[in-house]
Amino acid sequence: MQTEFAFFPGCVLTQAAKESKMALEAVAPKLGITLKEIPGWSCCGASQAQDVDPVATLVANARNLALAEKMGLPVLTSCSTCLLMLRRAKAELDGGKKDRINTFLAKGNMSYAGTSEVTSLLWVLAQNAQMLKSKVVRPLAGLKVAAFYGCHSLRPEHALGFESAVNPSSFETVVAALGAQTVPFTKRLDCCGFHAVYPAEKSVMRMTGQIVDSAAASGATCLVTPCPLCQMQLDIYQEAAQDISSSKARMPVLHLSQLVGLALGVPAKALGLDYNVVDATKVA
């Protein structure tokens, strides 16, 4: 098992989803995982910057990957959009753009070789489910989890490449290892709408509300997601979304790292559960 990673937090983990970073940093040592933050990492472009300047976005991510290569470690991120952006950049570079982009990286005395793979917290946990299970000190028996994957954990399948995008199982594997139960819900693989919350607000609120309603209808205690952007959308905007649809359903939304922390016996405070907008402390 790989135990050391070049950690790419992504912008959101340093700001509005700081609790996700807190939880991850509390959980990693308990799993024997060392996360070394990539010094000087930049924004991945967040699935937005490429609209303005695709080459600048590719250069920025080539630099991010080159920084990880200097550390001699694979990249781990817990943000699904960062995962997609970094993996797509790597695929583009490895697919023929490496030499050209390296001429630009040379301006900063850097070079991309393609030696660091890019993985996610979800994938590492799923690949090491038995180890995860062995570290559980407080099995989450009786907890009914609506496991919401989020688009950029799954799609496009050719860019992410870990599992089927139409019938994935990594998240269920991880939740089962923690002793909790996943419940089927119709919106499990849908989009939360986060990336268009400004330009397409009405549609996005409808999408967010439907996901919460779907999870509530399944009898779930909480929604959990590996993506901090989905977590923000489903948590921060939940009340506004539900007001629009006149839905009374309210659902705590946990980061995957927070759920893992609960099962590993990390106190709720250290997992930042009090930062979640919909009260998540009752899940603890």
Place this chain on the structure above:
Amino acid sequence: MATIIIDRFDGKNRFEQSYKLDAADVAGKTVLNTLLFIKQTQDPTLNFTASCRCAICGACAVRVNGHAVLACDTKMDDLIQTYGSDTFRIAPLANFKVISDLVVDWEPAMENLRKIHPGMVAKSEFSMKEGCRQNQKDFDRIIKQWDCILCGACASECNKLSADNRDYMEPFVFTHAWRAANDSRSKDPLLHGKPAVAGGLWNCVHCQECANRCPKGISAADDIAGLRGMVMAKGMTEGVGPAHAKSFYTDLVEDSGRLNEVRLALRTEGISTIARAGMAVTLLRQGKMNPLEAFGGETIEGHDALVKMIQAAHAAEKE
């Protein structure tokens, strides 16, 4: 024994119907051949559309277990492996009006396609006499998008269309707009870009379903990004969408190198962001936002070098 549950519609009533097939009757078959087998041996009333049977006409797309596939290009054996089951639900494409069983109404989508002028309007240097030739390199640039067979798989799975189709067009429409706008012979890219903007170009939710389900490997999401870049470069920078995209770029290149979430709303919506005041209060109360961030975050280590790299890339692009 395999079970095929089909969502049916007889023009008045929606109902589901189950068909039991021997394992041998689905083994080695495509979804389309399975549908044909059901029609021929069990139920001649079952309606669906198909033509070429070799993945070039786009007529036979349906949903299997809630995900669009080209029926003639999808093997039952592969589905059994993917789902670990031999029970499947086959339904008509989503986000289309159903006419009968698996047959859907394409006219509204075709109307949207007409809006973006999918046919080329050639530059004035071309003529009937001289022709309208294109070199291989320029053709290669748009060859992928020409692969679109109008099957509707992208539209079926598009999460934005499902949420509201009144301010958005089918993803393949944007692909054809990109293709027409980027054709080296095309007179005016905005002839295709302007109706794309009017049809919701900035409303894509980035769900990546279109890129995932296209049987030809086309990413309408990428074409949407490309069109956005093109229309902005041509001066169509007004509105929330362009401002939002630019704010990420500004933070990456001109500011600290990382996104400033406190400034994001302000940069995206300007003064009208006051409408989100309640949200801001919630975030501040929860300690999720630090108002001091509005004055700017710490610049990343090596940002100067990052800017030099990007400048070098821009210089090379201009050559």
